[in-house]
Amino acid sequence: MPILVFVESAEGSIKKTSLEAVAYAHAMGGPVTAIALGDVDKAALEALGTYGASKVLHAADPKLNKGVVQVFASVLAKAMQDEQADILVIANSSLGTPVAARVAVKVGASLISNVTALPDSSAGFIVKRSIYSGKAFAYVALKNQKKVLALKKNAAAIKEVGSTVQVTPYPVSLSDADFAVTITSSEKATGEVLLPEANIVVSGGRGMKGPEHWAMLEELAKTLHAATGCSKPVSDMGWRPHHEHVGQTGVKVAPQLYIAVGISGAIQHLAGVNSSKYIVVINKDADAPFFKAADYGIVGDAFDVLPKLTEALKNAK
């Protein structure tokens, strides 16, 4: 039985979290059929074979260029049926997670999101998932024959395991009823590393003293090829856009490295970063609670430490 993986693209290339989903399905034992919807670069689709897909389906209907949740859910439910796939794997995202929810209802699947590790199939099918905003985990048994899994970032490591594959066109018949929602426009930062996808995140808090000082953080982020984030007060005050707000009610990140500058470390902020592998805290207040959650800490003034750190990183390259 193939495992179906929905892959999302951003600016033509496949999202890293979707490559993780392919790797996850491959590590489960595959065979893996990846499916992409809308306008996606052909070479990027062929390259999915390298990461473990043995078949790649592409539904290129231009009506799929905008990610309407209901439409995507119908296409994926149909694809599960056509490919006789019992399992659908999706990376958590603003599109992927709601799509997973609707597909699960359509096909009568056990649904689980925020999956953090490969399933244990020694007794049934048990997956580990993150709960309480990363403060705990739950092991959950999926009992239905059909299963839909939405993965949290880092659920599987991307590996090169094969070679490129031919892309198979996947024809779709779309129902007008699924287009009840019209996406009129979108605003998207281009050319930047996306926060939920980033391996390294550099975040600033109130200690940065004002939006005019962000160039310093951006310089460090550029050097590290990192995304920039911020604390809730910074986004509330309008210094930075809301989609950069990291925390309990903002974006939850899971990078290899999180560098927090001038953020005290309120528990609501920690809830957004506790899945990071390593945390560096730079704060002039030695009693900032964030140091307790950090791996490395520097007590110092951001305006003094930041340029020095950027310089040292440039020299170390």
Next chain:
Amino acid sequence: MKILVCISHVPDTTSRINFTDNNTKFDTTGVQFIIGPYDDYALARAIELKEGSGATVHVINVGLVDTEPTLRKALAIGADEAIRVNAEPTDSFFVASQIAAQSKAGNYDLILMGRESIDYNSGVVHGIVGELLGLPSVSPVMKLDIEGNKAKLAREIEGGKEYLEVNLPFVAGCQEPIAEWKIPNMRGIMSARTKPLKVVEPVAADGGIKLSKFELPPPKGAVKMIPADNVGELVNLLKNEAKVL
């Protein structure tokens, strides 16, 4: 217009998480329960719509009797009626099935909830409710305006925003900055005591998932402090010890 707002009853964001009964039950000792922060945004927007153009706002929670103070708080904030579905909220599909059943019975124009609950963070209930009812679902919604039968929404996407239009009825998962949280005033608290709180029994629903056990992450090691005049040492540690560069 009739609006249904779904309210999760969750531990306060500052709660320490612990488990009992051999890691199979959440330890409620010393934990304060609140309206889910995202649901609180949804409720606030519903009350704004009520104050602006007139609407009836009902709130619903799937939970046992201990969740009633949370529903009373929602009534104090300005909801007109509350429904408690008398059952343990075991999984997303079960909860969504209860909301869908009550939505059908109440014939709502708009079903609002948070983008996710902060206990399980699944972020799927709005999608399941939408699918069960054959209605569109949109999440996470950060702006919601209603003009007649049409809604204009903004939704947060990775690295930006998406603008959408949809006709009523539909389901929305909400987040900031859709509205400012509302704090109940004394009049609201007084009137909440006498507002209707209806208890209904659940419909049968099985999502095919079963909790096996909980686990806490391993404790964090001690922080390594590096002098501010030696950032080179931090670079060295990140490169050779953490191996993240």
